[in-house]
Amino acid sequence: MQKFDTAIAGILDLSKVMAPIEEAEGLPNPFYIDDKVFGAERQRLFFDTWACIGFAKDLVEPGCQRPLDFLGVPLFAVRDQAGELRVFQNVCRHRGMTLVEQPTCARVIRCPYHCWTYGLDGSLRATPHVGGPDIKHHPRIDPAERSLLEVRSTVWMDMIFVNLSGDAPDFATHVGKLSGRWREFMERPIYPGGDDSSFSLEVDCNWKLAVENYCESYHLPFVHPGLNSYSRLEDHYHIMEELAFSGQGTTVYDPKLDAEGRRFATFEGLSAKWDRGAEYIALYPNVLLGVHKDHFYSIRLHPLGIDRCREEVEIYYTDPEMLSPEWADLRRRNAEAWKEIFVEDVGVVEGMQKGRHAPGFDGGVFSPVMDGPTHTFHHWVASSFQPH
Numbered sequence: 001m002q003k004f005d006t007a008i009a010g011i012l013d014l015s016k017v018m019a020p021i022e023e024a025e026g027l028p029n030p031f032y033i034d035d036k037v038f039g040a041e042r043q044r045l046f047f048d049t050w051a052c053i054g055f056a057k058d059l060v061e062p063g064c065q066r067p068l069d070f071l072g073v074p075l076f077a078v079r080d081q082a083g084e085l086r087v088f089q090n091v092c093r094h095r096g097m098t099l100v101e102q103p104t105c106a107r108v109i110r111c112p113y114h115c116w117t118y119g120l121d122g123s124l125r126a127t128p129h130v131g132g133p134d135i136k137h138h139p140r141i142d143p144a145e146r147s148l149l150e151v152r153s154t155v156w157m158d159m160i161f162v163n164l165s166g167d168a169p170d171f172a173t174h175v176g177k178l179s180g181r182w183r184e185f186m187e188r189p190i191y192p193g194g195d196d197s198s199f200s201l202e203v204d205c206n207w208k209l210a211v212e213n214y215c216e217s218y219h220l221p222f223v224h225p226g227l228n229s230y231s232r233l234e235d236h237y238h239i240m241e242e243l244a245f246s247g248q249g250t251t252v253y254d255p256k257l258d259a260e261g262r263r264f265a266t267f268e269g270l271s272a273k274w275d276r277g278a279e280y281i282a283l284y285p286n287v288l289l290g291v292h293k294d295h296f297y298s299i300r301l302h303p304l305g306i307d308r309c310r311e312e313v314e315i316y317y318t319d320p321e322m323l324s325p326e327w328a329d330l331r332r333r334n335a336e337a338w339k340e341i342f343v344e345d346v347g348v349v350e351g352m353q354k355g356r357h358a359p360g361f362d363g364g365v366f367s368p369v370m371d372g373p374t375h376t377f378h379h380w381v382a383s384s385f386q387p388h
């Protein structure tokens with residue numbers, strides 16, 4: 001597959017970002033304001049690795065098809081006859097028309113232009129009039145050579161991940177350390193909460209600032225006074241896995257969403273750590289996750305340009321019973337509580353985006369005590385641009 005030029009990052013000196021935290025500086029300003037760097041990131045940080053493009057819950061039945069934009073690359077996901085989710089480049093092999101314009105369900109994938117028709121497995125099944133009126137074949141067009149272009153994909157914790165380049169290490173390796181850390185959650189089914197548990201925010205900042213802010217707990221007392229009143233800075237710990245993920249955990253998770261003391265069902269059989277533990281981890285590049293004994297959420301970060309991104313939030317519960325109307329008020333309150341916290345962060349991530357236009361800013365410095373998770377992320381970005 002054609003790769004885009006990533007050499008631009010080579011002319012930026014990233015040695016200070018690669019340095020140990022005590023000596024490191026953050027990523028330089030062009031990583032936040034220069035479209036050429038954004039283009040290089042698109043290839044190196046998104047297309048060459050595994051990135052999340054959507055949620056499997058949005059394609060329930062075989063035949064469901066959904067267009068998904070991946071940083072300007074048109075893709076679509078489809079659930080095939082066997083119930084497996086597959087991802088294809090959203091382009092007809094005839095003259096390049098996009099195939100799936102909006103979410104739909106059908107037994108085939110039909111091009112709206114000249115009606116070439118593909119099976120849910122991507123095979124080209126029909127080419128009407130291709131050899132002239134009412135002639136369905138022509139020697140120039142071999143259907144076996146004109147299947148849809150499938151993209152390497154997998155589903156993990158309901159998120160659809162793709163590796164567009166096709167040559168990243170396999171997904172199990174990519175996610176192995178995190179799967180191990182959260183094994184207890186991975187082994188249990190999760191249930192999407194429905195419309196009241198799904199929302200998105202658009203934010204005027206580079207996507208990396210959303211990751212950086214999510215990773216750290218340092219800002220808690222200043223940006224989240226409500227949260228900090230019961231989950232204080234000192235109740236948090238850092239989580240850092242080089243070249244893979246970083247975040248933070250708390251030891252005092254104790255949700256009180258209901259005055260009458262109702263609580264969501266918890267995942268069965270969790271170890272004692274999770275009685276009051278919760279963890280919040282950014283899986284690089286674009287997934288922000290939260291695990292708790294009674295719910296899981298994932299946020300897909302969708303860059304809309306170098307200085308704007310969308311955060312798509314999906315909340316999941318432990319038990320189908322939690323999806324019933326009797327629990328709707330509590331689900332809504334949970335979603336609102338999270339939304340309030342994420343909205344509290346908007347001012348600082350947008351402020352950091354503006355700050356990146358200050359020509360004298362050198363990428364900043366990291367507190368070796370407080371900023372470890374952010375440094376781990378910057379180190380991953382810089383590492384991704386090292387020659388290999």
Ligand code: FES
Nearest residue numbers: 092094095111114
């Ligand atoms: S472009 Fe799709 S059938 Fe012609």
Ligand SMILES: [Fe+2]
Nearest residue numbers: 213223224345
């Ligand atoms: Fe925050």
